[in-house]
Each structure stands twice: as structure tokens, then as C-alpha cells.
Amino acid sequence: MCLAIPMVLKERSEMEGVVELDGIRRTISLMLLPDAEVGEHVLIHAGYAIGSVNADEAAQTLELLREYADNMVDL
Amino acid sequence: MKKTPERLLLAHGSGGRLTHELVTGTFLPALENPILSSLSDAAILPELPPGRPALTTDGFVVDPPVFAGGDLGYLSVCGTVNDLAVAGARPLWLTWALILEEGADGDLISTCAEGTARAAAEAGIQIVAGDTKVVPRGKGDRIYAVTAGLGVVPPGREISDTRIENGDLVIASGPLGDHGATIMATRHGLDTGELTSDCAPVSGLIESVFEAGIDIHSMHDPTRGGVLTVCNEVADRSGKRIILTETSIPFRPQVRAVCEVLGLEILGLACEGRVLAWVPGGQAERALEAFRKHPAGREAAIFARVESSTDGEIPVVMETEVGSTRPLDMLSGTDLPRIC
């Protein structure tokens, strides 16, 4: 129901931020994520950062998925 | 010394002194050639080279009229030159009509006139006739252009969807969707960084592929509706099935990013300087090499194949990167940015 895209927070000043994905930049509001830090991956929906991407959790998920792929190689 | 007005007045389209000043001050200096400069009522052309004449026309309305990698004038030449070129014709002459809005910025008009001249030079064609009208403020959007183009299909050359055969492969002359993504991104306040429109004449590229001896069966430029529309139309006209390979379709990462951010269908994005070419399977590698040898085709890729179609089968499908097969339909209506 809701498109939200992870983008990297490149700059911020007060409650405005500039986020980037593959060279595409957009100005967004940080009102819903006031503690976001530059360099962090944030989730963008309708011009607002709505959440942070937890790097550790992301790494764990990918690790788990790689196991599925590795198991297929074993076949 | 160029004399472009600061803002367009209705009188610039009245046919009087101001029209004359606009033509001689802005358009002629940019587009100068003996046929145009005669300013006669009709352009008298030299005799056509051998072959069948090809004639096409197109209207150009783009918001914004100046974008990264081009402008409405540049586009108005490329669009028509490319329509001739993908029909197998060598483009020769274009006409160029402008419909301007009262109050339009003079700089915009000279930018578009210069863009037109640049594209004409790149494509090796001449603008041989023109017209200017001005509509009252609010009755148009700054600048519209209409071009018509005349070219000649050399003897022995036959480009048609009906020539497409089972086993043909489809080549894209370069990354797809750059133009559409640039326009949509600009319209919706995204900074596109290094991404620019692919807008360019493709006639030189196509001639070089013919010169390499490739028997191109059919060609199209994926403008409005993008690859989705072209492939569905070709499947319909040829009675064949077209199978795209998702991982082989050339897209720049920035174009993917624009589509993700705005929620757009990437396969529906327009190009203004790309060709999709149907070539015999046996010649495909040689054709790809010929495309890549030309500066405008360096990033060409084979992305689809043709098979016979049986009743009830979906005409256009894509083998996805995850290993499934997905039907591809034309877009229904304008692709609007969405949040959901």
C-alpha cells in the first residue's frame, strides 16, 4: 500500500534533508525522523523520511538469504 | 547581432514587422541555409536521390521545454529524423513550425532555435521551411513545435514488421528510458545528477549498421509508451511472440532509481535517441558489433528474441531475473507518480 524507498541521507539542515539513490537526489523532510544522521540509510515515503534502515539487521537478513542460495549450489 | 525579443508579443505572430524581426533576427541566423534563406512561400527542393520518398510529421509539447541533455527545439528535429531513420529512410529536409505563447521568454525561444540548429547539423539535414504563430497568453504552454520530414529509402532496403521471423533477436542501441526518467524527475523536483536525456538523432548510427551489411528486418524508436508499447505493437503487426530477458535490458541505475522513487513503470519510459532493431539471429552478434562501433551505439545490447505465436498465448512476455515469466501489457493511460 505504500511505496517507500531506502535512500542515503547526504545532507541535513534543521528538518530538511537531501537523500540520494544511485545519483538521484531529492529534498525531503525529517520531521518524522528528527534524529536521522548524515550517512544513514533512511526510508522515504511521499517526501518524508519515515524510518531508519538498521544495518545490522539488514546484514543478518542477507546472510540468511545467502544460505538459501548456497544450499542450491550444493545440489 | 541577434535580436531576440525579451518576451513574445502577439504581434510577433501577426505577419508584420515583428514577425519579420523574429524570423530574421533569431531563426535565420541559427538555421541558415540557401533554401530557407530565400524565404519563399514554399521550399523548392533539388531532385530526390534514387529510392522511395518517406514523409513523416510529429508535434512536440514537452514540460519542461529545456531539460538536461536537450530542449524542445533539439527534440523536434530528433523526433522526426528518427522516425524517418527507423523506417529505413535517409533524412534530407525538415519543415519547422512553432506555436508560441504570448509572453514566452525570448531566451527560451533562442535556446530552442539553437537546439534545432544543433540537431540539424548533427543529423546532416536542412530546415527548409518554417512558420511562427503566437497564441494569446494561457492558450498554450510557452512553446510547441511541429516538424515534418522528407527522406528517401535507398533502393533495395525494406524495413517492415512483416519481415520479422522466428529466431530474430532484438537489439537496443543503448540504455533505455533516460529521456523519460529525466523529464519525470525534473517535473517532480528530483535532482538527476549526471543523468541526461538520450535525445539525439539516430540516423548516422543506423546508416553505419546498414553499411556493415546487416539485414535489419524492422526498427522502431521507443518514444511514448517505451519498450512496452513498441514490443506490443510489433507483436501485433508481425503475429510473432516477443520474449524479453529482464537481466539483458539495458537501464542505467539512475533511471531505475527515478522509477523507484516516483513509482513509475520503467519499461514504459520514453527514449528520444534510441533504436530497437529486429535482426536475423545469425547476424545478431555482427549487428551488435556494428552498433557498438558507432559512438551513439556503444552501450547497445541484445535484450529480446522472437518466437512463433500460437493462439491464446500472451504476445509479449519477460523472463524475470528471479526466473519467472511475466506478461507485459501496454501502459493504460499516463503513468502518474504514485505513493502506493
Place this chain on the structure above:
Amino acid sequence: MSEAPELRDPKTIAGLIREIATVSEGVGRKVTLMEVCGTHTHAVAAAGLRQMLPPGVRLISGPGCPVCVTPVDFLDRALALADLDATTVCTFGDLMRVPSSLSSLEKAHATGKPIEIVYSPRDALLLARENPDRRVVFLGIGFETTAPTIAAAVAEAEADGVDNFLILPGNKVMPPPMRALVEDRELKVDGFLLPGHVSVLTGWECFRFLAEDYGVPGAVVGFSPADVMRGVADLLRQVRSDKAEITNLYSRVVSSQGNQVAARLVDHYFEPVATSWRGFGEIPDSGLGLRSRFAHRDASRIEVELPSPHEPLGCACGDVLRGVIDPPECALFGTACQPATPVGACMVSSEGTCAAWYRHERLTGATK
């Protein structure tokens, strides 16, 4: 790509499908899973995931497309507002082609009505700032993900005194219709793929009642092919072992409690109200209305003349949204109702169940 290649890796997907097939055999009966998020519907169709599932797994789509569940009288009111003097209506692109009783925003736009497509509520706010002599009404649709962005725009308008910025509240929340779903006797769902981006805001715990009160398992999942397939595998495992839990498989962005800053902002401006859903009728506390102290921002309080609401004849959107039928079972599907000429809302949004089905799966039966 915005996300890691592992999330779309064909070998990973093949591994997940093998696991799904094994577990599905272990269950020994057909299992029906429902995704309740339109972006899931879209993701499933775009990657052709449904056809990769074994015959023992049926994946259906629920009421998760905000366009599809927005009732026709909301559109009627939006169009009536666009008829008022010095009033501009701003909308997400999603709503443009949704049929109202007599027209649509797209058709009204063609007749010169001041209707603007925006990407963000902030764009509408900017328009209000730039046009102080016009009233700018933003159509507030969407779920928990979108509501905070609208609350934030209202907060900015309040702080800066942008008095000509109003909203037409139409936001909805997911738990009440999900409760209605699990209480529906017609419906037989063995598990839910839960909306990932709603959960970023709400936290996953708000869905615990599904497992605890109704014994229906749920998995919060992301939107890549691997995310979705992991969710399917997880739900099947739960069904096989007769468990019912809410698992959070989208932990890289979803926490247990969600975004509290956003929750407080929404709570400051909005209050739960009964609202009606296409296909479900009115559900208590399932919508968000502006609190009365912000009545000056509430475009639903402006008096307008409305046509009597007219839902198209024969349209089975309601049954589709409740997952009772698949789109092709509707008499209008693919004939009178197509993406270019949508009759029902589910055909309008590109992620509407019917549109997604039409675009990606209309003929897949023939390809197999």
C-alpha cells in the same frame, strides 16, 4: 537497485521455492495466504511470483490499496470542492482515475478544474504558500505510512500560519479491517503477509491480536521477491506446525513499537473515526478524522452539494477486496472493466488487485 542484490538473486529465490514446496507437501492441503498491502500485490505480480508457487499455496490480495478502499463519496466530495471558487485540489497521482459517482478527478481536470498531482503533502503545502489567495485542499488518503506525512504538513501549516492549506481526511488504519477479515466466515485465510511499510510506523506488535485472539499467523515482510518468498515459507511452516505467531521478517526497518515521533504527531492532529471501506462498509475506528480544534483545516466541514453516491452496477470490487473471489470471477473483469476504462476502484490503481491481475496474470493460465 536500492536494495542488496541478494534480495532478487534467482538462486536464493529457487532455494526459497524449494523450501516452500517441501513445507507445502508437509501441510498436505491447500493453504490460502493473503497479502493485505497493495505494494505487495504489485511486487508479487511484477516478479511473477504467484506462478512460481506450488499448487498447494494460494496467494490472494486483501484490502491494502488505499485507492481501492476509498469509497465513492470521498471522490464525490473532492470533485465538489474542486468546483468551489478559488479552490485548488491536490492529490497523489493514485487517485486521478478512480471513478466517482459521475466523473473522476482526471475527467474533471480535463474540463479545466484546478486539480494538481503532487508527490508529497509538502508540495501541496508549498502551493498553498505560493497562492495565499486560493484555498488548497490536499486529499488525505493512504494508511498508517502516509498519515504521518499529512500530519507533518498540517503541523508546518499551523506553525507558519498557512491558513489556506486544508485537508480532506480520508486516511485509514489497518488493524480494524483485518479484524473484520478474520471474523468473516466466508473468508478462509490461513495466514497473512503483513504490510511492511505500515509496520515501520506502527511497529509489528499491533498485529499480535491476529495470532493471539484468532489463531491466525502473520509475517511482516518487505517488498523484494526474496522478502515475499521468505514470508510465504514462514507462514507455511507455522501452518504445518499448527502455530500462530507474528514474525517480523522485515527487521531491517520494522521494530516492535514503530516510529513514536510519527505516532505522537498523528495523535496530535487526528482521532479515530468510523469510516467506510469499499467492500466492507463502515468499520468503527478504522479512519482518521481531524480533531475538532483543527476544524479550520478540515475540508470535510465545507458545505458542498453532493450527488447521491453511485457504485457501478455489477462491480464485485467488494468481494475482491475481502478475498472472497479472484478478479476473473467478476462478470465485468477484462470486458467492461479494464485498466483503460476502469469500472471499479480495484482496476484503477496500478497496484489494485484487478489491475495487477489484468496486467500481469490475465493470461498466465494459457502460458503454463
